[in-house]
Every structure is written in C-alpha cells, then in structure tokens.
Amino acid sequence: MAGEILMPKLGLTMTEGLLAEWKVAPGMRVRAGDVLFVVETEKIATEIEAPGEGEILDLLAPAGATVPVGAPVARWTGEAAAAPREAPAAPEQPAPAAPAPPRILATPLARRLARERGLDLAGLRGSGPRGRIKAADLPQAVAPAAPAPPAAALPLDRIRATAARRLSQAKREIPHFYVGAGADLTRLLALREEWNALPGAPRLTLTHALLAACGRALAQAPELNRVWAEEAWLPLPGAHVGLAVDTPQGLFAPVLRDAGALPLEELAARADALVARARAGALTHEDMAPASLTLSNVGMHGARFLVPIVNPGQSMILGVGAVEAVFRPDAQGAPVLRREATLVLAADHRVLDGAAAARFLGRVAAILEQPLALLRAPAAGG
Amino acid sequence: MPELRTLQAITRALADAMEADPSVILLGEDIGQAGGPFGATRGLQERFGPERVRDTPIAEAALAGAAVGAALTGLRPVAEIMFMDFITLAMDALVNQAAKARFMFGGQRGVPMVLRTPHGGGLSAGPQHSQCLEAWLCHVPGLKVVCPATPADAYGLLRSAIADPDPVIVVEHKGLYAMKGELADPPEWTPIGRARLARPGRDATILCYGAALHWSLAAAEELAREGVEAEVLDLRSLQPWDEAAVLESLSRTHRLVIAHEAVEAFGVGAEIAARMADIGFDELDAPILRVGAPFTPVPFAHPLEAAWRPDAARIAAAVRRTLA
Numbered sequence: 221m222a223g224e225i226l227m228p229k230l231g232l233t234m235t236e237g238l239l240a241e242w243k244v245a246p247g248m249r250v251r252a253g254d255v256l257f258v259v260e261t262e263k264i265a266t267e268i269e270a271p272g273e274g275e276i277l278d279l280l281a282p283a284g285a286t287v288p289v290g291a292p293v294a295r296w297t298g299e300a301a302a303a304p305r306e307a308p309a310a311p312e313q314p315a316p317a318a319p320a321p322p323r324i325l326a327t328p329l330a331r332r333l334a335r336e337r338g339l340d341l342a343g344l345r346g347s348g349p350r351g352r353i354k355a356a357d358l359p360q361a362v363a364p365a366a367p368a369p370p371a372a373a374l375p376l377d378r379i380r381a382t383a384a385r386r387l388s389q390a391k392r393e394i395p396h397f398y399v400g401a402g403a404d405l406t407r408l409l410a411l412r413e414e415w416n417a418l419p420g421a422p423r424l425t426l427t428h429a430l431l432a433a434c435g436r437a438l439a440q441a442p443e444l445n446r447v448w449a450e451e452a453w454l455p456l457p458g459a460h461v462g463l464a465v466d467t468p469q470g471l472f473a474p475v476l477r478d479a480g481a482l483p484l485e486e487l488a489a490r491a492d493a494l495v496a497r498a499r500a501g502a503l504t505h506e507d508m509a510p511a512s513l514t515l516s517n518v519g520m521h522g523a524r525f526l527v528p529i530v531n532p533g534q535s536m537i538l539g540v541g542a543v544e545a546v547f548r549p550d551a552q553g554a555p556v557l558r559r560e561a562t563l564v565l566a567a568d569h570r571v572l573d574g575a576a577a578a579r580f581l582g583r584v585a586a587i588l589e590q591p592l593a594l595l596r597a598p599a600a601g602g
Numbered sequence: 603m604p605e606l607r608t609l610q611a612i613t614r615a616l617a618d619a620m621e622a623d624p625s626v627i628l629l630g631e632d633i634g635q636a637g638g639p640f641g642a643t644r645g646l647q648e649r650f651g652p653e654r655v656r657d658t659p660i661a662e663a664a665l666a667g668a669a670v671g672a673a674l675t676g677l678r679p680v681a682e683i684m685f686m687d688f689i690t691l692a693m694d695a696l697v698n699q700a701a702k703a704r705f706m707f708g709g710q711r712g713v714p715m716v717l718r719t720p721h722g723g724g725l726s727a728g729p730q731h732s733q734c735l736e737a738w739l740c741h742v743p744g745l746k747v748v749c750p751a752t753p754a755d756a757y758g759l760l761r762s763a764i765a766d767p768d769p770v771i772v773v774e775h776k777g778l779y780a781m782k783g784e785l786a787d788p789p790e791w792t793p794i795g796r797a798r799l800a801r802p803g804r805d806a807t808i809l810c811y812g813a814a815l816h817w818s819l820a821a822a823e824e825l826a827r828e829g830v831e832a833e834v835l836d837l838r839s840l841q842p843w844d845e846a847a848v849l850e851s852l853s854r855t856h857r858l859v860i861a862h863e864a865v866e867a868f869g870v871g872a873e874i875a876a877r878m879a880d881i882g883f884d885e886l887d888a889p890i891l892r893v894g895a896p897f898t899p900v901p902f903a904h905p906l907e908a909a910w911r912p913d914a915a916r917i918a919a920a921v922r923r924t925l926a
Contacts, residue, residue: 329856332884348888349926355856355887 274298
C-alpha cells in the first residue's frame with residue numbers, strides 16, 4: 221500500500237511552498253512526529269512532521285523545488301494522501317535563547333575559497349546535494365589589479381529569491397492604487413519626547429505609534445480587514461499589523477498580533493521583540509499571522525515618501541516618509557511651525573476602493589494627531 | 603617495447619634477482635618441479651637447482667617461519683603462498699617475527715624476505731580462495747605491502763621488494779596473471795611507496811590498486827563520453843603509500859573516489875579517506891567516496907560473485923556522485 225505525502229497549507233493565503241530540505245530518504249522508516257522536510261513559505265522555514273508511521277518509498281520533489289499546496293511530495297507506506305502536520309510552534313514555551321541561525325552547508329573547498337576571497341557563504345545558493353555550496357557556486361574571484369570585469373551575476377539565496385518572485389507576482393497581479401496624506405505629528409512627537417524623558421519609561425518610537433495607529437484604525441473599520449483569496453474576499457480576525465524590517469538577510473515583514481488591541485507600552489515591547497527576532501533570523505510561523513496591512517516606515521532614512529508594493533496575501537501597505545518641519549497657515553493665515561510626515565497607503569483595488577482607502581488613511585492620520593488617546597488602552601473588542 | 607604476460611614478468615623478475623644475487627632463494631608449495639600453482643616459477647628449479655628453488659610441505663606456517671629464519675641468517679628468501687586466504691596460517695611468522703625483529707634486536711638484523719601471494723576473485727574459486735586480505739598486513743608496523751596491476755609493475759615491484767632490507771608482501775591478482783602488457787628492455791624497477799598516474803584528468807581522482815585499476819580506467823573512459831575527465835591514480839604500494847601523490851591529485855580535482863576489490867569496511871580505502879579528510883580537508887569539494895566489496899564473504903556462484911565484485915559501473919557512479 222502506498223500513500224502520498226502532500227505539501228501542506230500553512231497559511232490562509234499560501235498557494236505553494238518551497239521544499240527547502242529533505243530530512244528523510246527513501247527506505248527510511250518514520251514515526252508520528254518525525255520531521256520529514258522543511259518548507260519555506262514567504263519568509264519562514266517550517267519543519268513538517270510525519271502524521272503517522274510508515275516507510276518512505278520515494279521522494280517526488282527534490283530539495284529546492286517549489287510545490288503547489290496539496291501536490292504530492294513523496295510516496296510512503298503510511299496513510300494515503302496524508303497532509304502532514306506542521307511541527308508544533310514553540311512560542312508558548314518559556315522563551316529560550318534565540319535559536320542558532322541555520323547551518324550553512326558548504327564543502328571544505330568552498331569554505332576555504334570563500335575565506336580567501338572574503339565572501340560570505342550565507343548569501344549564496346548551493347547547487348550540490350541538500351543545497352550544499354560547492355566551489356563552482358562561488359562568484360569568480362576578482363583580481364584586485366585587473367580592470368573591472370563585467371559584473372558577475374550574484375546568485376540569490378532562498379530568502380531573497382523567494383521575495384523577488386513573490387513581490388514580482390504581487391506587483392503584476394494586484395491592481396494597486398495609492399492614496400497619500402500628510403499627518404501632523406507635532407503633538408505626537410512632543411508627547412514622545414516627554415514620555416522618553418520620564419525616568420524608567422520604556423522607549424517609545426514613531427514606529428510604535430504608527431503600529432498602534434494602524435492597528436486601531438483597522439479595529440475601528442473591521443470591514444476593511446480582509447484580503448483577496450481565490451476570487452473572493454477573505455475576512456481576517458484580529459487587528460494584526462505587519463511591520464517591514466530591514467535585516468542583513470533581506471526584508472522581512474513579521475506580523476504584530478493584535479496591534480489594535482494592545483496598550484501602547486505592551487505594543488512597544490512586543491514590537492521590539494519581533495524586530496529582534498527578525499534581525500536574528502529567529503522568526504517563527506507564529507510571527508507570520510495572517511494580516512491585511514503592513515507598515516513600512518522609511519522616514520529614518522530621510523525619504524520624503526514611500527510608495528510601497530502590497531505584500532503578497534495582504535490588501536494594504538502603509539509607506540511612511542520622514543518627518544519634516546513645515547509652515548502651515550493657522551485660522552488667521554499666520555504661519556505655524558508643524559512637523560509632518562507623508563503617508564502613502566497602497567491598496568488592492570479588488571478588496572477596497574479609493575473612498576474606503578482614503579477614509580482608512582484619514583483615520584490613521586487622525587489617531588496620530590490625537591496622541592493622548594494613544595496612551596489609553598484601546599476599547600475592548602476594538 | 604616487448605609485450606608479455608604478468609606471470610612471465612614475475613618469472614623474469616625472480617630469475618633476474620636470482621641471477622644478480624646468489625642469496626636469493628625461493629620457497630613454496632609446488633613451486634619446483636611443478637613450476638608453481640599458477641606457473642610463476644616455471645623453469646626456475648631447472649635453471650637454479652633444488653637448493654635455491656625449494657618445494658615445501660603444505661604448511662604455510664612452516665614455510666613462512668623458514669623464510670624468516672633464512673632472512674635473519676643472511677639469505678633473501680622469496681616465499682610463495684598459493685592463495686592469499688592461507689596467509690592466516692603464516693600470520694605469526696609475519697606479524698610477530700618478520701615485522702618485529704629489526705625493532706626488537708636493536709637494528710642488528712633485518713628480515714629481508716618477500717612473500718608473494720595472489721588475492722582476488724573472478725574465478726569462481728569460492729570464499730576461501732578469493733579474498734583480498736591486504737588491509738590486515740598494512741595495519742602491522744614493520745611490514746611493507748605492494749600490489750602491482752600491470753606486468754611492468756609486477757616485475758618492477760618484485761625486484762624492489764627482493765632488494766628491500768625489510769619484509770615485503772607482494773600481493774598479486776590471480777585474475778591479472780594472464781594479462782598482457784609492455785615491459786621495457788632492460789626492465790625498470792618500480793620504487794616502493796610511489797603511485798603512478800595512469801590517466802590524467804581534471805574533474806575527479808579515482809585512486810585504486812590491483813584489478814581495480816582496470817575497472818577504474820574503464821570507468822574513466824565511460825565518464826569521458828559524458829564530458830567528465832577523471833584522473834586515475836594507481837597506488838601500487840599500499841604500505842607505505844604515496845600520500846603526497848594522492849594529495850597532489852586531490853588538490854587539482856577536489857574530488858576523490860577510492861576503489862578496491864577488498865571489502866570496503868575497514869579497508870585500505872578507509873585509511874586513505876581518513877587521512878585525506880585530514881590533510882586534504884580544505885581541498886574537498888565533495889565527500890570522499892569508497893568503492894569496495896560488500897561486507898560479506900566472496901560468493902561461490904559466478905553470478906553472485908560478479909554482483910559482489912566492484913566494477914567500472916560502480917566506480918563511474920561514485921564519480922558522478924562526487925560531481926553532484
């Protein structure tokens with residue numbers, strides 16, 4: 221008797237998974253709970269366990285292949301058409317130290333050459349068995365004295381390759397439109413300075429306030445908390461907000477759960493921990509909860525505004541530019557010094573239209589402009 | 603260069619050594635009048651007399667012990683054991699006497715003896731007449747072990763072994779006795795401890811000895827049709843072995859496959875693989891692979907024996923694996 225092991229669906233909008241690594245080989249006997257393979261979706265590697273006992277007969281998809289959800293990846297003697305389980309996520313346990321970054325598989329020669337050429341193996345993709353990096357996978361050495369040769373193409377690692385593919389798909393398939401607004405942050409920034417000057421107060425950043433504003437705006441308009449999925453609207457529970465994090469491994473967008481329901485202090489602590497996990501390469505599947513909205517704040521780099529691409533599987537993304545000092549006329553026409561930032565909301569037109577997006581953006585700006593309200597815990601249930 | 607069979611090259615080496623040095627004598631079962639079980643000593647008793655070409659009883663322990671004693675007292679005996687399988691009976695003389703004497707007696711005496719013996723299968727000779735036991739001997743400090751794969755090396759290594767001041771085991775392959783090859787005139791000696799580049803290549807090194815040389819060359823030919831240039835290195839001398847040549851080849855090809863007919867587990871290939879994983883670590887672009895016989899006695903039935911022995915296809919498959 222032979223059954224099939226299928227690519228599991230690990231998220232509401234997951235349509236395919238990258239089979240990153242096999243942990244079993246044909247002929248191996250496995251028991252329930254044994255790790256069969258590793259799936260990389262979006263930005264997360266997830267270990268997939270055997271749902272029961274059986275012997276692996278053959279592997280139908282090689283490591284490195286992208287496999288649609290529900291397609292067979294292996295044949296085994298166990299239960300027919302088994303969709304294996306995702307390994308139980310660990311975040312409920314008392315948090316141990318951040319797990320070690322994944323081991324890089326490389327041959328000794330490749331390691332020596334990389335050392336000699338000052339290359340980082342972490343950014344390379346291996347063509348050998350199990351994705352092992354071989355000497356041939358290294359970019360060619362560049363002789364220092366020689367005239368600059370035509371730039372050698374740098375192969376992408378899995379994370380960046382996946383991101384490139386998914387973002388191209390998003391930009392191609394999602395009918396984007398954009399609404400922009402200036403938000404007056406004068407009072408918010410003053411409040412923040414005062415708060416951060418309080419002895420013992422946790423440091424509050426503009427990003428924390430933006431996350432809170434996005435979450436609360438979403439909680440106030442639950443009808444917008446939805447995404448496009450297979451020709452239908454899929455409502456999402458909870459005012460979760462994604463946060464774009466720039467890391468040495470690439471761009472990650474982990475999700476802050478219940479951003480719309482958390483008191484500001486609690487939100488700040490959780491957001492800081494989330495960013496730390498992203499930078500350490502220690503994100504778990506729990507950090508990738510379904511969300512309709514992501515925040516991308518590039519203001520600290522001085523850009524005036526950002527017109528972002530909606531993350532695959534989501535319907536909105538808010539780009540935030542740098543805070544600028546500007547003069548605005550007051551009611552009498554006299555110039556008043558203000559500190560403003562430009563917000564650009566990119567949205568999926570299949571899910572919401574211009575008026576809804578503009579209303580949503582106005583709500584975010586209004587929350588930012590009433591900073592005292594941010595200090596109050598959000599009303600229960602939004 | 604004239605062509606001749608391996609067996610004729612061995613006979614020639616024995617005759618030339620006896621001609622050159624009157625202290626060289628031969629000992630073995632049926633080596634005199636009968637000319638040896640495979641014919642390696644044919645004509646030598648007629649030529650050099652029964653004093654120097656001695657038939658012994660069917661008692662391997664006795665003939666090996668006599669060779670040790672003769673060597674300690676000034677002769678250069680060349681003993682023959684009919685099948686390597688029977689070397690079990692001669693182990694005390696080899697391991698505890700021949701290998702130890704120089705070290706135990708303050709270097710006053712060496713044991714300049716040679717023990718010739720054929721190993722290997724392919725003749726459907728069964729589990730007690732087909733074994734390749736050379737790894738046992740390579741493990742004993744004080745013994746040298748060589749294994750020629752061509753008529754030229756059968757001659758050259760035997761001459762070097764007879765001239766060596768210490769005990770040397772010359773492992774021949776009975777399946778190669780009839781193989782023809784060239785022999786220079788006058789024939790050249792092959793130094794002990796030096797490998798031979800049998801076929802240059804750039805993509806992977808196949809290190810082999812004995813009959814495996816010919817499978818390796820066939821594998822390299824097959825791989826060349828796929829665009830893979832495998833280098834074939836004939837080890838020739840197993841103890842001491844040419845570490846520098848293996849490392850040099852590995853440093854060019856970055857991939858190593860070690861092939862021998864002997865059982866793979868705990869074999870000569872295991873030693874070389876371990877050593878290269880150490881001194882050659884930074885050169886490796888793939889795991890070192892071994893191709894040897896499975897861990898079971900040599901089957902008697904011909905089809906089973908054929909399946910048991912390594913061959914060109916298995917060596918080529920291993921090379922492809924290192925290139926994956």
